[in-house]
Amino acid sequence: MKTSLGPLLYCWDKGKVTDFYQHVAQSDIELVYLGEAVCSRRRELKNSDYLELARMLKGSGKQVVLSTLALIEAAGELSELKKQVNNGEFMIEANDMAAVGYAREAGVPFVCGPHINLYNAASIQKLADWGMQRFVMPIELSKSWLAKVLEQLGGNPNRPEVEVFGHGHLPLAHSARCFTARHKGLAKDGCQTICRDYSKGLLVQTQESQPLLRLNGIQTQSAACVNLAGEWAHMEAMGVDWFRISPASGTLPTLERTQEMGTDECNGYWFAEAGFNRTQPEP
Amino acid sequence: MELLCPAGNLASLKVALNAGADAIYLGLKDDTNARSFAGLNFTPERLKEARALTRAAGKKLFLTLNTFPKPGEEQRWYAAIDLAADIGADALIVADISLLDYAHSRYPALPLHLSVQASATNLAALSLYKDAFNVERVVLPRVLSMKQVRDLAKASPVDLEVFAFGSLCIMAEGRCHLSSYVTGQSPNTGGSCSPAQHVRWQEQGSDRLTRLNEVLIDKSGANEQMGYPVVCKGRFIADDSDSPEYLLESPTSLNTLSLLPELARAGIVSLKIEGRQRSPAYVEQVTRVWRAAIDTYLRNPDGYQVQTEWDRVLGKLSEGQITTLGAYERRWQ
Numbered sequence: 274m275k276t277s278l279g280p281l282l283y284c285w286d287k288g289k290v291t292d293f294y295q296h297v298a299q300s301d302i303e304l305v306y307l308g309e310a311v312c313s314r315r316r317e318l319k320n321s322d323y324l325e326l327a328r329m330l331k332g333s334g335k336q337v338v339l340s341t342l343a344l345i346e347a348a349g350e351l352s353e354l355k356k357q358v359n360n361g362e363f364m365i366e367a368n369d370m371a372a373v374g375y376a377r378e379a380g381v382p383f384v385c386g387p388h389i390n391l392y393n394a395a396s397i398q399k400l401a402d403w404g405m406q407r408f409v410m411p412i413e414l415s416k417s418w419l420a421k422v423l424e425q426l427g428g429n430p431n432r433p434e435v436e437v438f439g440h441g442h443l444p445l446a447h448s449a450r451c452f453t454a455r456h457k458g459l460a461k462d463g464c465q466t467i468c469r470d471y472s473k474g475l476l477v478q479t480q481e482s483q484p485l486l487r488l489n490g491i492q493t494q495s496a497a498c499v500n501l502a503g504e505w506a507h508m509e510a511m512g513v514d515w516f517r518i519s520p521a522s523g524t525l526p527t528l529e530r531t532q533e534m535g536t537d538e539c540n541g542y543w544f545a546e547a548g549f550n551r552t553q554p555e556p
Numbered sequence: 557m558e559l560l561c562p563a564g565n566l567a568s569l570k571v572a573l574n575a576g577a578d579a580i581y582l583g584l585k586d587d588t589n590a591r592s593f594a595g596l597n598f599t600p601e602r603l604k605e606a607r608a609l610t611r612a613a614g615k616k617l618f619l620t621l622n623t624f625p626k627p628g629e630e631q632r633w634y635a636a637i638d639l640a641a642d643i644g645a646d647a648l649i650v651a652d653i654s655l656l657d658y659a660h661s662r663y664p665a666l667p668l669h670l671s672v673q674a675s676a677t678n679l680a681a682l683s684l685y686k687d688a689f690n691v692e693r694v695v696l697p698r699v700l701s702m703k704q705v706r707d708l709a710k711a712s713p714v715d716l717e718v719f720a721f722g723s724l725c726i727m728a729e730g731r732c733h734l735s736s737y738v739t740g741q742s743p744n745t746g747g748s749c750s751p752a753q754h755v756r757w758q759e760q761g762s763d764r765l766t767r768l769n770e771v772l773i774d775k776s777g778a779n780e781q782m783g784y785p786v787v788c789k790g791r792f793i794a795d796d797s798d799s800p801e802y803l804l805e806s807p808t809s810l811n812t813l814s815l816l817p818e819l820a821r822a823g824i825v826s827l828k829i830e831g832r833q834r835s836p837a838y839v840e841q842v843t844r845v846w847r848a849a850i851d852t853y854l855r856n857p858d859g860y861q862v863q864t865e866w867d868r869v870l871g872k873l874s875e876g877q878i879t880t881l882g883a884y885e886r887r888w889q
Contacts, residue, residue, distance in 0.1 A: 370674070370675075370676060371684070374680045375680055376685060392744065395625075395657065399653050404596035422627045424627075448726050448883075475795055478795070481564070493804065497781075547736070548733065550740075
């Protein structure tokens with residue numbers, strides 16, 4: 274199993290994004306997903322900027338995949354998406370079935386991100402027939418669920434690669450509503466890209482001070498950071514191909530495969546429990 | 557324009573037909589649909605009765621199969637498709653790709669409706685489902701503005717159905733993990749959002765605390781109207797503030813009576829009433845109001861006005877007695 278870096282889900286200014294990927298270029302991460310997956314109103318970086326970063330990373334020996342939006346509503350977003358799918362240089366990560374549709378139409382290979390609902394082997398096989406090379410397991414599924422899926426796919430020599438969202442704040446939901454703008458009293462159409470002010474989303478706690486969510490524009494994330502590093506050996510044994518890290522700060526996390534989990538970390542989904550649970554698996 | 561009403565049992569189905577539903581949607585008594593609650597839904601025998609009743613009334617029956625099959629247990633979902641074909645359901649409402657594929661390849665004459673849980677919000681997604689599985693109709697997620705619905709309807713290769721009234725999901729449906737994050741139960745796999753066994757109400761002094769798997773979702777005065785505790789309608793505290801707020805949405809229901817003419821002009825073929833988990837009395841009242849509204853509109857499209865009485869009835873049946881146009885209205889977003 275190797276490490277991949279998921280798309281940056283927050284809105285950072287261009288300088289910070291560029292610095293971050295320069296840092297990534299020097300790291301031992303082999304696969305990098307790049308691009309805006311949350312909101313089309315974020316325009317700190319244009320497609321051409323992402324392509325430039327992609328080429329830089331490729332030059333450093335990385336595999337690069339261009340990530341696309343998770344929620345596509347407007348015609349303008351669709352035409353942008355079509356351009357991304359047909360960029361002719363890099364594979365794309367589909368996060369909406371629109372991207373799957375365009376890739377299928379164009380006959381180009383693609384990756385399915387965590388927002389495409391692939392819950393069973395027959396669906397995965399269908400998408401593989403359409404050109405899917407790899408998929409990220411939906412975030413709410415467990416080790417035992419994935420094991421069964423992999424068992425079903427087992428004998429298939431063309432089985433797509435499997436990636437697991439292993440580290441970072443979980444993207445739990447997407448809405449038409451921008452929660453960050455609304456919290457700041459701004460209309461979505463006049464949002465001033467206010468999510469830029471929250472480089473790791475806006476933490477939301479219950480009235481008993483229990484951290485619960487992070488508001489990230491139209492996306493709602495988990496307050497806790499999922500950390501499955503302790504499960505590395507299991508994942509590898511199961512046949513998982515990639516362990517995804519989701520960027521959370523300007524630096525990359527060090528994955529401690531033996532250490533106990535922090536109080537702000539969770540792993541419940543992997544053990545078929547509530548996602549926010551923190552379970553210490555039996556050794 | 558079809559009025560599509562929910563039925564959690566035969567009693568609801570009968571009152572809905574009586575009150576003017578054109579079509580009924582329902583689910584089986586297991587986890588093959590996203591309203592898998594105790595005491596709700598239909599056994600195969602009851603489903604056959606439902607089929608007979610709707611047929612006798614000259615109305616349609618749709619079977620909802622909108623969860624995602626568990627690996628190794630797919631047979632339960634396939635059997636439900638076989639059953640729908642066997643009883644002659646007028647359509648299957650499906651979200652999962654493997655189920656669309658199964659139904660399309662085995663029963664090409666059985667109309668497929670793409671469930672809202674498939675989260676298809678744009679022309680490219682609609683076209684894909686049409687092309688790959690000959691989907692006849694798509695149920696649109698509650699994330700589109702009225703303008704976006706109109707634009708989509710103009711170009712759509714499939715019929716479109718929208719939610720007209722009921723509980724308001726504010727997230728792109730089928731891709732919301734708030735319930736499973738807090739309870740471990742997901743609409744996609746287990747068939748319900750924030751299931752009742754995780755809900756606990758607790759009195760504390762003059763406050764009432766609402767908990768979901770022990771997580772405090774809201775705290776309110778004992779006399780305050782409270783909604784069902786779902787994460788997206790809780791009161792929480794943002795890091796840059798001291799006071800609890802409805803940071804995602806307040807307890808409210810979707811009510812699009814005022815949009816009916818626009819939806820009709822856009823060419824929407826079906827108006828869906830949410831609420832298979834609701835009582836027959838609820839289903840009857842809501843159906844009656846919507847029947848009256850649609851008939852009023854059809855008799856005189858230009859003279860259509862929402863009657864105060866309709867709003868009053870629906871308001872009383874709404875969460876927190878508050879209604880909204882949700883994402884249809886750009887300002888809401």
